Amino acid sequence: MADNNFNPNDYKWLLNYEETYNQYEDIPEGWREAFGEMLIKDIDEVVKRDNIEVGGDFGFRVMEIKEKWGELRMYFFNSTDEIERIVTNYSMLSKNICIGCGKPDVPWTTGYIIPVCEKCFRKWWNSDYRKAIADQGSYMMPDTYVTRRTNKDGIKETIHDVSDLTKKIRARWKTRKEEIE
């Protein structure tokens, strides 16, 4: 779905330190298509609501965005726990979203670990997709994930519900699919 209202340049915290470059483009294309706009808007909602200072030496801004081990990584200066949680939610789902086109519920390749759909895989490597993908069990984006933190009482597990997000990402893909296929 083309959204003419979204412009990464409206978000000052996406600029690098010298303010010469907007780092939004560092999100791989498939993930940008799948959830880039949602992610940026979710973070910005917190920034605006909490009146978080942006940019400069002490303000909140993106340090780096990249793909690592098949998932989205976003590093910040002066972020908050809530912002980190938002990014982790999207990172967890990115593991099963094609890095090329944004198709949800896809497996990883072995070797160089990235989530990729069969169509993008064939376009890039032109080899046997089934042999190249990792045996992960389910390729579906999860509805929940668990984080573990060790403290003096032992290990504390927290379950994070991301089912609303998986629904939104699948719905967006369904709409886009009709446009690109």
Ligand SMILES: [Zn+2]
């Ligand atoms: Zn793809």
